[in-house]
Amino acid sequence: MNTERNLSVDFAGVRMKNPVTTASGTFGSGMEFEEFVDLNGLGAVTTKGVASVPWEGNPVPRICETYGGMLNAIGLQNPGIDVFIERDLPFLQKYDTNIIVNVCGKTPEEYVEVVRRLAAEKISLLEINISCPNVKAGGIAFGQNPKLVEKITREIKDVAKQPVMMKLSPNVTDITEMAKAAEAGGADAISLINTLTGMKIDIHRRSFALANKTGGLSGPAIKPVAVRMVYQAAHAVKIPVLGMGGIRNAEDALEFIMAGASMVAVGTYQFHHPSAAADVVQGIEAFMEENGVKDIKELIGCV
Amino acid sequence: MAKRKVLAQVASQERLSGEIYSMWISFSEEDNIAEEAQAGQFLSLYCREGSRLLPRPISICEIDREKGRLRLVYRVAGEGTREFSTLQEGDTIEVLGPLGNGFTKKEGKSILIGGGIGIPPMLELAKALFKAGGKKEDIQVVLGYRDNDLFLKEEFAPYAEVFVSTEDGSVGTKGNVIDAVNEHQISGGEVYACGPLPMLRGVKAYAKEHHIPAQISMEERMACGIGACLVCVCMSKETDAHSHVKNKRVCKDGPVFDAEEVEL
Ligand SMILES: Cc1cc2nc3c(=O)[nH]c(=O)nc-3n(C[C@H](O)[C@H](O)[C@H](O)COP(=O)(O)OP(=O)(O)OC[C@H]3O[C@@H](n4cnc5c(N)ncnc54)[C@H](O)[C@@H]3O)c2cc1C
Ligand SMILES: Cc1cc2nc3c(=O)[nH]c(=O)nc-3n(C[C@H](O)[C@H](O)[C@H](O)COP(=O)(O)O)c2cc1C
Ligand code: FES
Numbered sequence: 065m066n067t068e069r070n071l072s073v074d075f076a077g078v079r080m081k082n083p084v085t086t087a088s089g090t091f092g093s094g095m096e097f098e099e100f101v102d103l104n105g106l107g108a109v110t111t112k113g114v115a116s117v118p119w120e121g122n123p124v125p126r127i128c129e130t131y132g133g134m135l136n137a138i139g140l141q142n143p144g145i146d147v148f149i150e151r152d153l154p155f156l157q158k159y160d161t162n163i164i165v166n167v168c169g170k171t172p173e174e175y176v177e178v179v180r181r182l183a184a185e186k187i188s189l190l191e192i193n194i195s196c197p198n199v200k201a202g203g204i205a206f207g208q209n210p211k212l213v214e215k216i217t218r219e220i221k222d223v224a225k226q227p228v229m230m231k232l233s234p235n236v237t238d239i240t241e242m243a244k245a246a247e248a249g250g251a252d253a254i255s256l257i258n259t260l261t262g263m264k265i266d267i268h269r270r271s272f273a274l275a276n277k278t279g280g281l282s283g284p285a286i287k288p289v290a291v292r293m294v295y296q297a298a299h300a301v302k303i304p305v306l307g308m309g310g311i312r313n314a315e316d317a318l319e320f321i322m323a324g325a326s327m328v329a330v331g332t333y334q335f336h337h338p339s340a341a342a343d344v345v346q347g348i349e350a351f352m353e354e355n356g357v358k359d360i361k362e363l364i365g366c367v
Numbered sequence: 368m369a370k371r372k373v374l375a376q377v378a379s380q381e382r383l384s385g386e387i388y389s390m391w392i393s394f395s396e397e398d399n400i401a402e403e404a405q406a407g408q409f410l411s412l413y414c415r416e417g418s419r420l421l422p423r424p425i426s427i428c429e430i431d432r433e434k435g436r437l438r439l440v441y442r443v444a445g446e447g448t449r450e451f452s453t454l455q456e457g458d459t460i461e462v463l464g465p466l467g468n469g470f471t472k473k474e475g476k477s478i479l480i481g482g483g484i485g486i487p488p489m490l491e492l493a494k495a496l497f498k499a500g501g502k503k504e505d506i507q508v509v510l511g512y513r514d515n516d517l518f519l520k521e522e523f524a525p526y527a528e529v530f531v532s533t534e535d536g537s538v539g540t541k542g543n544v545i546d547a548v549n550e551h552q553i554s555g556g557e558v559y560a561c562g563p564l565p566m567l568r569g570v571k572a573y574a575k576e577h578h579i580p581a582q583i584s585m586e587e588r589m590a591c592g593i594g595a596c597l598v599c600v601c602m603s604k605e606t607d608a609h610s611h612v613k614n615k616r617v618c619k620d621g622p623v624f625d626a627e628e629v630e631l
Contacts, residue, residue, distance in 0.1 A: 092595035096619070099369045112597075120612045125588045127598045132418045134590065141597045143611035283420055335590045336413060336420050338372060338463070 069352050070359040071345070073107070073326050075304050076227040076252040078188045080107035080162055080327060083360060084317065084345045087308050087331025088113055088166035088191060088231070089138065091341075093152035094159075100338035105345055108162035110329060111152065113193050115168050116177040118144035128264050128273040133283030133310070134332060135262050137276035140168050140196065145181045153185055162188035166231070170199045172219050183225040190226050192216070195233040195258045195280075207233035207258075210245035217249025227252035229306065232297070235261050239293045240300035247301045255306035255329070256297060257290045283332040284310040291319050298324025298365060312340065314347020321348075324365040370593070372463040373398040377454045378436055383518045386443040387484075388452045389428070391436050392460060399435040400464050406430070406492040407469035407561075407584060407623045410439070411592040413461040414447050422463060423447045424589050424618070426561070428487035428519075429494065440487035440519060466592055467622045470582055472496055475505065476555035478579075479527070480544050480570055482511035482562025486519055488584060492559055497526035504528055507553050511544040511566060545569045555579065564631060571626040581626040587617040594619030602630040 071082040085108040086094075093111045094103055103109055121141025128135050142148070148165075156163050165187050169175035179190060194207035194216060206212050217230055230246035232239060234257035246254050259280025264273035290309025298305045307325030310332070311317050317328045330341040337343070348360070357363060375392040383389050394400050400410075404427050411422030429438035443449050454460060470492050477496060481489035489508060496506050506527040510520055515537040523529045531539030532547035540547035544566060547553075554577070560570040561584035574581035587599040600614040604627065607615050615621065615629065 090591075090596060092597075096591070096593045096595040100372070118611045120614065121597065121600070124600060126600070127421075127588050127590055129419065129421045132420065134421060136590070136598065138597050141600070141610065141612065141614070143609075147611050284417075332420065332590075335422070335592075335596065338591075338593070 068358060069349055071349060071352070073360060075306070075327050076189065076229065078162055078227060082107040082345050082348070083321065083327040084341055084348070085110045085164060085306070085327060085329045086334070086341050087329040088193065090331040090334050093148075093156060095152075095155055097334070097338060101342045103156075103159040103161050105342050106161050107327065108164050108188060109156055109159070110164040110191060111148075111156070111166055112142060113140050113166045113168035114142050114145055114148045114178060115140065116145055116174045116181075118142065118147070123275040125273065125275055127279070130262070130264060130281065131285060133281055133285035135264055135274060135279030135281055136259065137274050137279035139276065142168070145178050149181065149185060153187070157186055164189045164191050164229070166191045166193055168193045168196050170196060172216050175216065176219055176223055179220050179224050183223065187226055189229055189253070190220070190224055191229045191231050191255055192220055193231050193258065195231070195235075205233055205235070207242060208236055210241045213242050213245040214249040217246050217251050221250040229253040229255050231258055232256040233258050234289065234293055240296050243297040243301045247303050251303060253304045253306060254297060254301065255308065257286070257293050257309045260286055260289065282310070284312055286310045287316060291323050294320055294325050295323040311344065314344050314351055317344045317348060318351060318363065321360070321363050322365070322367045326364050370464055370466060371398060371400065372461060373400060374459050375462050377456055377458045377460060379456055380452070380454055382452075383440065384516045387440065387518045388443065389438065389440045390451065390454065391438050392462065393434065393436045396435065400462070401430055401432050401435045401437050404430050404437060404465040405469035406495045407488055408465040408467045409622060410437070410462045410464035411466060411589070412439075412451060413463075414450050416446075416450060419447050419450075421590055422592050423451070424466070424592060426488040426584075427465065427491055429491050442484045463592060466618060468620070470559050470584075470623050472499060473557040474501075475557065477501070477506055477557045477559065478548065478553055478555040479506065479508045480511070480548075480558065480560040480562065480566075481508070482544055482566040483513065485560070485562030485566070485584065486510055488561050489559070490519060490522055493523055493526045505555075507555060509544045509547050509553065511547070511562065512538070543569060545573050548573065558582070560584065568631045571631060574626055582623050583626045583629075584622045585617050585624060585629065586622070589618050592618050604628055604630060
């Protein structure tokens with residue numbers, strides 16, 4: 065490690081030793097990846113979405129592969145906040161890394177409940193997944209209506225004891241509207257992109273490839289869309305942006321950083337290459353070395 | 368030693384018949400996955416073609432711990448397995464393993480049931496039971512095929528009594544594996560099975576009726592292959608200790624389950 069290179073960032077008031085984390089849902093709570101990645105080497109670990117009670121998730125098949133990506137419809141299966149606090153948090157707290165807890169819910173009350181339960185816990189940041197369908201509003205996702213985004217952000221901010229990062233859905237006409245709504249609601253940061261809604265037909269069975277019919281597209285195939293949206297969002301708000309979507313390596317991560325992201329997350333590609341997140345950290349450092357960059361901050365939003 | 372992602376070398380590639388291939392892959396001394404591998408476990412195989420992101424799970428068909436080699440027998444089912452079938456001796460392939468739990472070997476008379484592309488993992492199991500001191504007549508293997516393409520059948524002969532069923536009736540019992548079990552009045556103290564879901568349902572019903580414990584190997588789509596993503600779940604009878612809901616991860620809690628703990 066070259067001490068002259070500074071990879072650390074201040075993100076929404078949290079010091080991250082480097083700008084790299086894992087994308088929610090692709091890394092569990094890190095337990096299964098421990099053998100492949102030194103968690104101490106990551107700026108943060110972002111956990112799988114957790115709700116107020118256990119969720120069963122969707123029937124199988126929950127995924128299918130698509131060209132350069134995949135569709136998933138896991139249905140946010142999770143063991144609920146009680147188990148998460150008892151089992152997953154103590155595991156992560158052993159490590160010298162920041163913990164970002166991803167929160168999901170079906171109603172505003174459910175989000176608030178999870179955030180309240182986390183108030184006394186040693187975690188760095190809350191990431192709020194607003195791509196979940198809002199059952200009280202006829203199933204439309206919270207993240208698809210700027211008024212709802214602002215409202216839910218405010219309700220969460222009112223009870224949160226840690227900085228709040230709103231995770232935006234890309235399934236909208238104008239991402240800047242949603243970014244501004246989150247900022248107006250008091251968000252400390254935003255993250256994007258979540259998955260793009262897609263569909264695959266199994267022509268032999270003349271049916272849907274996924275039991276859920278639709279699923280979220282992720283992986284390298286979505287990267288150009290993600291970089292564009294991160295660029296737009298970063299220029300629309302003053303709060304910091306965590307960028308993700310299809311990152312495979314340091315070059316991909318640097319695109320997001322130069323587009324305006326202060327942090328990046330590695331997701332789907334870890335299914336192909338389990339140590340991808342750690343390799344991105346190394347690759348960014350190597351890039352800085354080769355290009356005489358002393359501080360990562362020189363690169364953030366530099367385009 | 369834990370599971371690892373390593374670069375293996377293709378030691379041989381052979382077409383057994385039609386779309387069925389047999390590939391031996393070898394490991395370096397430092398990364399000898401074969402050393403820890405057990406019957407019923409599987410590997411994740413990665414494609415070279417970058418557009419195919421997800422690993423392909425393939426069962427371990429035979430283990431050669433000394434030479435540090437594993438045998439995989441697979442059917443070309445799509446683009447990924449087609450890519451694997453083009454690999455030649457000396458080529459390399461990225462694999463992650465060994466994955467999953469594998470079968471728990473029990474003493475005494477056993478019934479090993481394999482259907483279609485569920486047959487390969489039963490070969491290593493038959494071998495392992497035999498090597499652990501099992502008598503050949505106590506290791507009863509029932510293989511279900513579609514027709515007279517009886518891939519791998521001969522290879523069971525040194526270790527086991529082999530019975531065959533074919534859907535078209537061209538060889539052995541006409542019908543399915545349970546028809547063959549009934550026809551030959553095969554009995555035993557433990558059932559091990561791998562095959563398509565309808566077959567596993569039949570095996571479960573048979574084992575229940577005869578009060579025999581059954582270990583069944585399940586199949587499901589996978590993404591991470593290591594238990595993190597919750598893609599590959601099957602339904603469980605009771606609330607699972609890890610997930611806290613009624614489902615289990617095939618890649619990590621399985622692929623082998625006690626037939627009574629899962630809903631088919
Ligand atoms: C635990 C386990 C062990 C297996 N062992 C063997 C074996 O020993 N021999 C063998 O021939 N096959 C085995 N299979 C099935 C094998 O994984 C699939 O045939 C293979 O993944 C197909 O890949 P493809 O690219 O050729 O097909 P495609 O249809 O192009 O694959 C597209 C995607 O779907 C997935 N997929 C397609 N079919 C299956 C399937 N049946 N199960 C799981 N994922 C699937 C692929 O992995 C890939 O991600 C096993 C499956 C599991 C879960
Ligand atoms: C299997 C899977 C599960 C996911 N689960 C969640 C989740 O629980 N919460 C969430 O906010 N995003 C979830 N995501 C979205 C990712 O965090 C990420 O936003 C998206 O996949 C784009 O990044 P990628 O292309 O690098 O994967 C999930 C994605 C995948 C592939
Ligand atoms: S494939 Fe990810 S949990 Fe089984």
